[in-house]
Amino acid sequence: MKQTGAHRKIGVFFLLTVLLLAAGCGSSGSSSAVPNQDQATAPAAPAGDVSDAVQQIYEAAKKEGKVIYWTTDDKELEKIIEGFSKKFPGIKVESFEIQPQQAVDRIITEASAGQTNVDVYDLYYLDAPKLIERDLIRSFEWNEVFGISPDYIDYDNKALKTWHISLPIVYNTNLVKGDEVPKAWEDLLDPKWKGKILLEARGLAFPTLSYVWGEEKTLEFVAQLLKQEPMIVKGGTPSTQAIVNGQAAIGVGPYAFKAEQMKKQGAPIDWAKVGPIALTTHITGTLKNAPHPNAALLFAYYLASEEGLQDRMAGGGGERLDAAMGPIGRTMKEHGIELLTEQWEKEEVRQRVAEKVSEMLSSTN
Amino acid sequence: MRHIHEISATLDTSGYKREKTPISLMKLVSCLVILLTCYIVITPLFMLLYSSVGSAKGKLPFESFSFSLANYAEALGNPAFLKIVMNSLYFTAGSMAIGISLAVVLAWILERTDMPGKTVIYGLIMIPMAIPNMIYAISWTQLMDSKIGMLNQLIRPLFGLETGPFSIYTLGGMIFVQGIHMVPTALLMIAATFATMDPTLEEQSALCGKGMMTTIRRISLPILKPSLLAAIIYFAVVAMETFEIPATLGLTARTPVLATQIYWATHPASGKLPDYGVASALGVILLVFALVLISIYQRSTRNAEKYTTITGKAYRPKQLELGKWKPAAFIFVWLFIILTVFAPFLTLLWTSLHEFYVPFSWTGLQSVSANAYRAVLQRPDLPMVAWNTVLMTVASGMLTVLMATLIGWIVVRGPFSRRTRQLVDAVSFIPQAVPAVVIGLSLMFLYIRFPLPIYGTIVILIIGMITKYLAFGSRTMISAQLQISKELEEASLISGASWSRTMRKVLMPLLTPAILNCFIWIAVHAMRELSIVIMLYSPKTLVLSTTVWNLWEGGWTAEASVLGVFMIVLLGLLFFGGQVLVRRLTGTR
Numbered sequence: 001m002k003q004t005g006a007h008r009k010i011g012v013f014f015l016l017t018v019l020l021l022a023a024g025c026g027s028s029g030s031s032s033a034v035p036n037q038d039q040a041t042a043p044a045a046p047a048g049d050v051s052d053a054v055q056q057i058y059e060a061a062k063k064e065g066k067v068i069y070w071t072t073d074d075k076e077l078e079k080i081i082e083g084f085s086k087k088f089p090g091i092k093v094e095s096f097e098i099q100p101q102q103a104v105d106r107i108i109t110e111a112s113a114g115q116t117n118v119d120v121y122d123l124y125y126l127d128a129p130k131l132i133e134r135d136l137i138r139s140f141e142w143n144e145v146f147g148i149s150p151d152y153i154d155y156d157n158k159a160l161k162t163w164h165i166s167l168p169i170v171y172n173t174n175l176v177k178g179d180e181v182p183k184a185w186e187d188l189l190d191p192k193w194k195g196k197i198l199l200e201a202r203g204l205a206f207p208t209l210s211y212v213w214g215e216e217k218t219l220e221f222v223a224q225l226l227k228q229e230p231m232i233v234k235g236g237t238p239s240t241q242a243i244v245n246g247q248a249a250i251g252v253g254p255y256a257f258k259a260e261q262m263k264k265q266g267a268p269i270d271w272a273k274v275g276p277i278a279l280t281t282h283i284t285g286t287l288k289n290a291p292h293p294n295a296a297l298l299f300a301y302y303l304a305s306e307e308g309l310q311d312r313m314a315g316g317g318g319e320r321l322d323a324a325m326g327p328i329g330r331t332m333k334e335h336g337i338e339l340l341t342e343q344w345e346k347e348e349v350r351q352r353v354a355e356k357v358s359e360m361l362s363s364t365n
Numbered sequence: 366m367r368h369i370h371e372i373s374a375t376l377d378t379s380g381y382k383r384e385k386t387p388i389s390l391m392k393l394v395s396c397l398v399i400l401l402t403c404y405i406v407i408t409p410l411f412m413l414l415y416s417s418v419g420s421a422k423g424k425l426p427f428e429s430f431s432f433s434l435a436n437y438a439e440a441l442g443n444p445a446f447l448k449i450v451m452n453s454l455y456f457t458a459g460s461m462a463i464g465i466s467l468a469v470v471l472a473w474i475l476e477r478t479d480m481p482g483k484t485v486i487y488g489l490i491m492i493p494m495a496i497p498n499m500i501y502a503i504s505w506t507q508l509m510d511s512k513i514g515m516l517n518q519l520i521r522p523l524f525g526l527e528t529g530p531f532s533i534y535t536l537g538g539m540i541f542v543q544g545i546h547m548v549p550t551a552l553l554m555i556a557a558t559f560a561t562m563d564p565t566l567e568e569q570s571a572l573c574g575k576g577m578m579t580t581i582r583r584i585s586l587p588i589l590k591p592s593l594l595a596a597i598i599y600f601a602v603v604a605m606e607t608f609e610i611p612a613t614l615g616l617t618a619r620t621p622v623l624a625t626q627i628y629w630a631t632h633p634a635s636g637k638l639p640d641y642g643v644a645s646a647l648g649v650i651l652l653v654f655a656l657v658l659i660s661i662y663q664r665s666t667r668n669a670e671k672y673t674t675i676t677g678k679a680y681r682p683k684q685l686e687l688g689k690w691k692p693a694a695f696i697f698v699w700l701f702i703i704l705t706v707f708a709p710f711l712t713l714l715w716t717s718l719h720e721f722y723v724p725f726s727w728t729g730l731q732s733v734s735a736n737a738y739r740a741v742l743q744r745p746d747l748p749m750v751a752w753n754t755v756l757m758t759v760a761s762g763m764l765t766v767l768m769a770t771l772i773g774w775i776v777v778r779g780p781f782s783r784r785t786r787q788l789v790d791a792v793s794f795i796p797q798a799v800p801a802v803v804i805g806l807s808l809m810f811l812y813i814r815f816p817l818p819i820y821g822t823i824v825i826l827i828i829g830m831i832t833k834y835l836a837f838g839s840r841t842m843i844s845a846q847l848q849i850s851k852e853l854e855e856a857s858l859i860s861g862a863s864w865s866r867t868m869r870k871v872l873m874p875l876l877t878p879a880i881l882n883c884f885i886w887i888a889v890h891a892m893r894e895l896s897i898v899i900m901l902y903s904p905k906t907l908v909l910s911t912t913v914w915n916l917w918e919g920g921w922t923a924e925a926s927v928l929g930v931f932m933i934v935l936l937g938l939l940f941f942g943g944q945v946l947v948r949r950l951t952g953t954r
Contacts (some may be wrong), residue, residue: 068904073919096904097915101632105639105900106809108425113813117821117903130638231534232616237920238503245722246513247506258920266732267721314566351637362621362629363445 008081008292011023025166034169053145058088060294066092067295071101071122072282076318079311100124105243111136116289119296120303125281128159138288138296141321159283160304163318166256166279166328166339167178169272170240173250182250182272183328185209193250197230200239200253205359208278208340210353222357232361244269256328257319275337282318382759391864395779398771399789405832406792409799412807413645413652420642428831434640435794440650444619453622456539456611457604463544467701468551469589473581474694475552476559479684481695484948488941489702494549494889496709497913498609500929504709505542506613507722509533511757515725517709543610543679545705547603551596554841558592558848559585560878560947577685590849593663598658599837602797605651623647631802641803648800659791710933717926718721727879737923741931744905754892754909757823761830762888766880769793769838774872776839777846777855790843797836804832805900821903829897834887841886845879846872878947886941889936 037321039290061067071077074095081093098106100123110117111134123131132155135269138158142148169182175196182188192332203222210218226323231248233239241254244267256271263269284303286296302308315325320326332339342350416426417436443449474480475487493501508516511532520530532538566588570580586593608624615625630644688693715723717730717737723729741747775781776790796804808829812820819825849872857867873880895910902911909928916925 073915073920075921094904097911099899099915099918101639102899105425105806108428109806109809110813112425112427112810115813141647188480201612230617232619234612234616237916237922240920241503241722241922245507245724261920262721265720277785355633358629358633362616362625363619 010271042232051145051147054265054298057294058298061088061292061298062090064091064214064292064295066094067096067292067299068117068119069093069122070098070118070120071095071301072099073097077317078311079315080308082306083311084299084333087302087307088298091211098331100127103127105133107136108134111289116287116291117299118287119290119292120281120284120286120300121290122162122282122284122303125154125159125161125283126344126347128155128283128285129344129347132158133285137286137300138286138290138293139296140286140300143302146305148301148304152304154283159285160300162284162303162309162318163312164279164341165202165282166277166332167252168256168277169250169252169274170243170254170256170259171244171250171270171272172243172248173268173270175246182274184274187223187274188250189221189228191228193228195229196249197225197228197243198239198251198253199225199230199232200235200236200251201232201358201361203252203354203361204280205252205278206357207350207354208280208342209276210349211340211343211346212276212338215353218353219356222360226360240269255365260328261316273331273335273337275332276340277332277337279339279341281341389797392780394771395775395781398768398775401768402772402789402793402835404827405835408793408811409804409807409832410539410795412810413648413799413803415673416641416645416803420640420645422640422642423638425638426641426645426806437649440626440646443626446730448872449621449623449626452536452615452620453605453624455536456543456620456622457601459540460543460604461597461600463540464547464600465551465555465593467545467548468555468596469586469593471548471698471701472552472559473585474687474698476556476587477685478687480687480691480698484941484944486698486702487944488551488937489706491549491889492706492710492933492937494886495893495933496713496929497893497910498546498607498612498894500713500917501546501709501927502542502610502613504712506533507712508708509538513724516727521825534614536615536618536620538917539611539614539618539690542614543604543607546610547600548701548705550837550886551600553886554596554599554844555589555592556878558844583883589666591847594662595840595881598655598662599796599797599840601658602651602655602794602836605654606798606800623651627800627802631800639802641806644800645803648798648803651800652795652798655794656791659794663787663790671950675912684798710930713926713929713933717923717930720923722922737921737927738839741924741927744870746912749905750907750909750912753823753906757826757830757906757908758888758891760827761834761891762884763833764827765834765838765887766842766884768835769842769883770873770876770880771848772835772839774868776843778851790839793839794836796832801833801896802900804829805897808832808897809900821906823906825901826898826906826908829901830887830891830894833894834890834898837890838883838887841879841883842876843877849875850917881943883946885940888939890938892932912916 056290069077074097077093077095078149081095085091096118103118103121103123104127107118108130109122121131128137135157137155142153142157142160143150148160153159154161169185169188171181187193206218206222213221230251231242233242233253236253236255236258239251240255240258240262242248243251243254243259244262246268254269256277259269259271284300286293286300290296303312309320315318319328329339366634412426415430418432418434419430419501421429421431441445471490475483479487480814506514508514509531511529511534514531514533517529517531524530533542551792566584570584570619575583601899603624606624606627608622608628611620611622611625611630615621625643627647630647631639631641633639637882715725718733718735719863720734720736723732744750772789776786776793779786779789781789808825809820812825812828819828838930853871853875854867857871862870892908893910895914898908898910899914909932913925913928915933916922916928
């Protein structure tokens with residue numbers, strides 16, 4: 001009897017699950033991962049000075065009602081959404097956290113089926129060509145309509161540069177002190193660092209460093225680094241953790257802005273003022289068949305605007321290494337450090353180096 | 366040879382009230398299950414084969430097709446390919462030896478002896494299943510890193526060493542971590558057999574004057590053969606295709622394996638699309654390996670009646686007294702739990718209480734803070750994430766177990782030829798060998814074009830989980846059903862019961878321990894599964910694993926660890942509850 005009772009309960013549980021599934025099947029679309037905005041407030045005119053063209057886009061965007069943004073980290077969005085809502089009330093921002101590689105795969109796959117489920121993207125600079133060659137990104141007169149500086153516009157008006165990640169030499173301040181802090185990249189080859197170096201498994205910095213060093217010298221440098229018996233760690237977060245907890249004394253892979261954030265929290269980590277330093281640029285833009293095209297234009301513009309960039313930095317997201325530099329950029333400038341951003345024209349060489357470095361780091365002895 | 370159902374239909378049962386369910390219901394259900402299995406398997410299998418021979422560089426598999434063996438040439442032409450295969454074989458064999466040996470010993474202690482506190486022990490041993498593989502591997506680096514590892518720091522002063530003595534970044538370290546991480550799953554696969562073993566066989570051995578070790582070696586282990594082989598085959602493929610532990614530990618150890626090659630092919634440095642072609646070519650090699658193993662399993666378990674432990678004769682599973690072995694068994698079990706459960710869990714808990722990692726010390730204790738817990742509990746999406754996770758895990762578990770149970774019945778005693786049943790067995794195992802990213806891509810590609818609204822909903826995640834875990838489910842339920850003698854089912858049918866009544870009243874109750882264990886395992890793994898979910902989740906179907914992953918990738922390690930702690934506590938409760946239920950239903954303590 002006991003068994004019959006238990007089995008009956010399992011059967012009822014099963015039926016309930018099926019019913020809930022049927023309900024779940026019908027739900028789709030997006031939802032916000034950030035605090036909901038107050039929909040009851042009547043939309044007002046955008047704050048500040050805007051041109052007629054922008055006003056027209058805004059009126060159309062209000063009718064659309066929302067914008068869908070795919071981002072790498074939505075914890076940094078609070079200030080941005082607050083600022084955007086003040087400037088352009090009446091447009092809800094729905095964010096979705098997704099890493100660039102998955103975002104690219106998904107945009108391409110959805111487009112192949114005639115679907116576009118995102119308005120504004122946040123990708124790495126070198127991801128854009130994959131979407132451009134498939135004619136998925138919208139070109140727009142960002143400078144003429146929104147007044148965005150040409151320095152922030154790339155890929156023939158198809159992408160806006162927003163923020164950066166820099167990849168310097170990072171070290172544990174308890175294990176590397178005073179004069180020991182590297183003053184040049186070659187210092188990493190000093191035998192005293194044998195067994196104490198960390199390299200992030202993708203070797204992100206080295207392909208871009210090859211712009212200055214050349215292909216051969218870069219690969220030779222990585223080969224020499226591997227003789228130092230480094231710890232090889234997959235991922236930016238585990239790399240940073242490994243430096244902080246002392247598993248490695250010094251390394252290449254953690255981001256400068258993460259090191260600065262953790263330093264402020266008391267972690268024994270800092271970055272060496274040694275150039276050149278490779279940067280990874282994040283870009284934004286809108287897709288050709290965006291479900292909310294006008295809201296998309298406004299939000300992409302805001303992300304690349306001075307207000308949007310200030311909001312992002314205030315929210316702890318990335319660095320600004322452009323004309324209006326953040327604190328990390330100013331420090332790098334003071335030390336005369338050369339900053340290297342990815343350049344599409346040199347992509348063939350960079351790609352070759354990236355493949356070779358990745359192969360070297362993941363290979364056997 | 367006529368099936369029992371055909372025979373029972375011809376018997377003269379005048380005077381007996383015969384149930385009217387026709388034989389065709391059994392065949393209908395069987396055919397539906399076979400069709401459903403094929404449907405679930407065909408999509409990822411097709412994508413795997415298609416991508417391996419038609420996928421071009423710089424394109425996703427469905428964007429262009431040009432038949433070529435270039436992907437195989439690239440995969441096999443790697444100068445280090447042989448070394449990578451040898452590394453994979455050593456890694457697989459070593460981790461299986463550790464994992465399965467420990468699981469057999471633990472299963473025997475927990476199911477056949479009078480060890481005290483079994484429910485608690487069982488629940489604790491299962492806890493590492495709830496920890497995502499990568500986080501589990503990282504916690505072991507905190508314990509056994511040659512410089513800062515806590516275990517090393519404790520042992521070093523005893524021997525006057527400056528570093529070590531252990532280093533986790535070696536092939537031995539990889540084998541050790543993978544091996545002990547396998548133990549909970551292996552225990553689940555093997556324990557149900559021990560639980561339902563007829564003790565008279567062992568009693569007869571004792572009556573003949575044989576000692577405990579001889580009885581184990583000559584009676585218990587041979588009867589365990591189907592479930593042991595099922596575990597061996599399952600883990601052989603899992604160890605070959607799991608990448609988190611080799612990726613976390615093997616990079617520094619300069620010990621690449623097949624799984625890490627598949628991972629790098631599908632996660633290139635920025636600027637390139639994933640190379641599904643090469644990943645699929647490597648996946649096909651894995652598939653061939655898996656099919657060879659299945660064939661060995663089928664040959665070895667050909668005479669199913671040899672392995673029955675549950676028969677028509679009345680039996681009551683008997684607990685052996687450990688006697689003078691009790692202290693040793695107690696120390697062994699609890700040492701295992703302290704090393705493999707408490708140590709990694711406490712490392713995770715420690716991480717959740719600090720903004721960044723701080724070595725365990727008095728200073729570290731003073732900087733403990735609950736900020737991350739507050740931040741997680743204040744997340745506006747937390748209720749949705751929790752609800753989606755519960756729905757996905759429960760539904761995946763139930764549906765997979767249902768399918769696996771029916772597949773088990775078809776393979777062991779279905780109304781088809783042996784060849785057909787072997788084919789069903791092999792087909793149900795195929796998804797285990799398909800790389801998870803290929804499964805995810807294939808489901809994305811299919812369901813975005815589906816006329817029903819499945820893409821972007823929780824249903825596509827559940828389909829992904831069923832696809833991935835059907836292999837484990839079918840292994841478990843096939844070996845569980847091999848233990849049950851056909852005479853019980855035959856007696857029911859001959860007495861006039863219908864097939865469906867026999868399934869419900871005879872077979873299902875006997876399979877309850879295996880069903881519950883299988884459900885718990887699938888639910889736990891579905892909860893922490895990432896590779897497939899990350900390709901299919903949408904803004905409205907956020908689940909725990911994607912939330913943990915995004916926090917981890919963003920550097921929010923404390924908050925990611927908080928969610929990890931919640932997962933473990935939740936699953937610990939699920940295990941305890943499940944164990945209490947199993948023991949009540951089987952009448953064991």
